[in-house]
Amino acid sequence: xxxxxxxxxxxxxxxxxxxxxxxxxxxxxxxxxxxxxxxxxxxxxxxxxxxxxxxxxxxxxxxxxxxxxxxxxxxxxxxxxxxxxxxxxxxxxxxxxxxxxxxxxxxxxxxxxxxxxxxxxxxxxxxxxxxxxxxxxxxxxxx
Numbered sequence: 502x503x504x505x506x507x508x509x510x511x512x513x514x515x516x517x518x519x520x521x522x523x524x525x526x527x528x529x530x531x532x533x534x535x536x537x538x539x540x541x542x543x544x545x546x547x548x549x550x551x552x553x554x555x556x557x558x559x560x561x562x563x564x565x566x567x568x569x570x571x572x573x574x575x576x577x578x579x580x581x582x583x584x585x586x587x588x589x590x591x592x593x594x595x596x597x598x599x600x601x602x603x604x605x606x607x608x609x610x611x612x613x614x615x616x617x618x619x620x621x622x623x624x625x626x627x628x629x630x631x632x633x634x635x636x637x638x639x640x641x642x643x644x
Contacts, residue, residue, distance in 0.1 A: 505560045505612075516567055518557040522547065523567060523580060536567070537580055537587060551587045554578065559612035561620065568620060570610035577610065577622070577631075590631070597626065605631070 503524075506517040515526040521539035526532075535547035539554040557578060559570040567580040568590075577590040591605045592598075598606035612623035620631040 504558050507560050507562055509562060516560055516562065518560050518569055520556050521554055523557065523560075523569060536582075549580070549585055549587060551578075553589075559610065559623065561613040561615045563615050563618075563620060568613055568615075570613055570622065570624075572609050572611055575607055575610070577607070577613070577620075597629070602631070605629070 502519060504518050504520065506515050508515055513527065513529055515528065516536075517524045517526060517533075523536045523538075524533050525536050537549040537551055537554075538547035539552060540550060553574070555571055556573040557569045558572050561568050565581060565583045567582065569578045569580070571578045571589070574589075574593055575591065575595045576593050579588045579590060581587070590602045591607050592603070594606055595608050596606035597608060598604070600606075607622055607624050607629055609625040610622045610629075611625075614621040614623075622629040622631065
């Protein structure tokens with residue numbers, strides 16, 4: 502079952518989450534592919550597999566990355582479209598704690614919004630903000 506979607510700035514692709522993966526729908530060709538899936542047993546071949554996915558939901562785009570709220574794992578799931586790799590932001594421990602991308606805590610993240618290079622995370626009990634601008638990548642840390 503599809504849950505959330507966003508459109509790329511160029512208007513060609515829709516990025517759509519479902520509980521166990523991410524799909525890209527091409528509006529020009531009316532076709533879709535799975536970008537990432539929890540398992541290889543999914544009906545379509547995905548570009549990447551990540552068995553740690555629990556429940557993907559809210560989605561936003563940030564530069565070359567797709568950020569997705571994994572609500573039951575208490576992290577933001579990051580898909581790098583350039584390198585076809587995945588990673589996470591925050592500790593995976595439920596709570597509200599400020600910190601960098603490795604030690605922040607979020608609680609049941611459900612919605613995401615990118616605004617002026619900041620990522621707003623709608624979650625149980627409030628809204629967290631990941632502030633900053635990515636100037637370059639070091640070990641794929643975003644902020």
